[in-house]
Amino acid sequence: MGVIFTDMVGYGVISPSIPLFARALSASDAQMGYAFAGYPIAFTLTVLPLGLLVDRIGRNWLIVSISMFVLALASVLMAYASSVGMLILARGLQGFASAAAWVATQPLIARGAGPEELDSREMSVVTIAGGVGVIVGPLLGGVGQLETPFLINAALALFWGIAASLFLTRQGTVTPGKKPAVRDLLRRKGILIACLAIFCSCACFGIMELLLPLRLDRLGYLKLSIGMLFGVFSVAYVASQPLISRWIDRRGGYEPIYLGSLGLAVMMVLVIQVTRVASLSVIMSLTGIFSGTLFLASMFIVGENSKAG
Numbered sequence: 514m515g516v517i518f519t520d521m522v523g524y525g526v527i528s529p530s531i532p533l534f535a536r537a538l539s540a541s542d543a544q545m546g547y548a549f550a551g552y553p554i555a556f557t558l559t560v561l562p563l564g565l566l567v568d569r570i571g572r573n574w575l576i577v578s579i580s581m582f583v584l585a586l587a588s589v590l591m592a593y594a595s596s597v598g599m600l601i602l603a604r605g606l607q608g609f610a611s612a613a614a615w616v617a618t619q620p621l622i623a624r625g626a627g628p629e630e631l632d633s634r635e636m637s638v639v640t641i642a643g644g645v646g647v648i649v650g651p652l653l654g655g656v657g658q659l660e661t662p663f664l665i666n667a668a669l670a671l672f673w674g675i676a677a678s679l680f681l682t683r684q685g686t687v688t689p690g691k692k693p694a695v696r697d698l699l700r701r702k703g704i705l706i707a708c709l710a711i712f713c714s715c716a717c718f719g720i721m722e723l724l725l726p727l728r729l730d731r732l733g734y735l736k737l738s739i740g741m742l743f744g745v746f747s748v749a750y751v752a753s754q755p756l757i758s759r760w761i762d763r764r765g766g767y768e769p770i771y772l773g774s775l776g777l778a779v780m781m782v783l784v785i786q787v788t789r790v791a792s793l794s795v796i797m798s799l800t801g802i803f804s805g806t807l808f809l810a811s812m813f814i815v816g817e818n819s820k821a822g
Contacts, residue, residue, distance in 0.1 A: 516577055516677065518646040519669045520614045523584055523607060524552075525650020525747065526662045527591070528722050529740035532730030533659045540597050542727060548600040549723050553715070555608030564616045573617040574681035580613035581674030588667035592660035610670075644751035651747060655740025703766075707811035710770045714807040717781055721800070725784065732788055745794050749801030757802075757809050766814040773806035 527549075535545050567573060583606050590603035654662045726739050734742075761769055780800040787793055 515642070515669075515673045516581060516614050516618055517642040518649075519581065519666065519673050520584065520611050521643045521646025522650040522653060522669065523588060523666045524611065525647055525743065526654040526666055528651050528726055528743045529654040529736045530659055530662065531723060531726040532739075533736065534594070534600065535727060535730075537659065538594070538597055538600065542724070544597050545727070546723055548597050549604055549719075551601045551604030552608035552611070553719060555605040556612045557608075559609050560612040560616060563613050567616050574677055576613050576617035577681060578674050578677040580610045580617065581670045581677060583607075583613070584610035585667045585670035585674060588663045588670060592663035592667070644747075644754070647747040648744060648751060651740045651743035653740075654743075655737035703814045703817065706770065707766070707814040710774065710807050710811045713774060714777065714804050714811075717777055718804060721781070721784065728785070738790070742790075742793055742797050746797040746801040746804075749798040750805040753802045753805050754809060757806050760806075761810055761813050766810040766817070769806045769810035770814070773803045773810065776803040777807065 531545065531549075534540065534548075535542075538544075540548070563576065567576060587603045587606035587610060590599060590606070594600040594603060653665060656662060722743075729739050729742070757769065777800065780796055780803060784793070784796050784800065787796065
């Protein structure tokens, strides 16, 4: 899935460039935090309304196309951001584009498999595409000048936006029947635990994604080196998924969530204690594994509890 791949490249490409943005905009750590909060805020505020829109109108091809065109615009704005406010706007647009891409793409996968045939093999297409994007993003982010990775990602997004407009089927994906309300799902203990686990995992990565590059820059690390360290995180995240899946199949989702949360907490403490590349590489690898554990286990628990009742 080129759309999900491009979305995840756009998410990961920015990490190595954070110190460059801070210097170019003369921004403090706090100002950079405000700027990069634009993505998760926009994603959180729009993902549910967009999901309801997809359920209501079923025009997935249109929403996918819009998401890629908005991502292209956001990438260009980031490439040429001249103020913190412009960077906030770009990150907000990127968060909206990501929410639109995810909520519109997954029903297309489900429809392609058929309502009685969908299983993990079909949905793994999304996981693989996102995983490859997560790996490529930080590595691409370490290449060239500040604007280079963003212009490359803008070109990718523009290509997939045009492709979606021309080639995706116009058939809707509206599913008949009443769907459970979000508040009813959140009353289920398992779903609530899974959502909290995902929240904690994303919060930890968000803090690390912003502050670690700034710290490494002050220690003398180059942009390419920072990108490679985040690439190590991404490779470990993706490569560990088959083993984590077997663990979940054998032990259920709760044990991996508990151990993954503990491991991630330890890594967050250790990552600010070390300065050598070898030690940081080990910590980033383990952080990727624990983050992947929390994500997969949470998705498993959400799926199990959503089917119940």
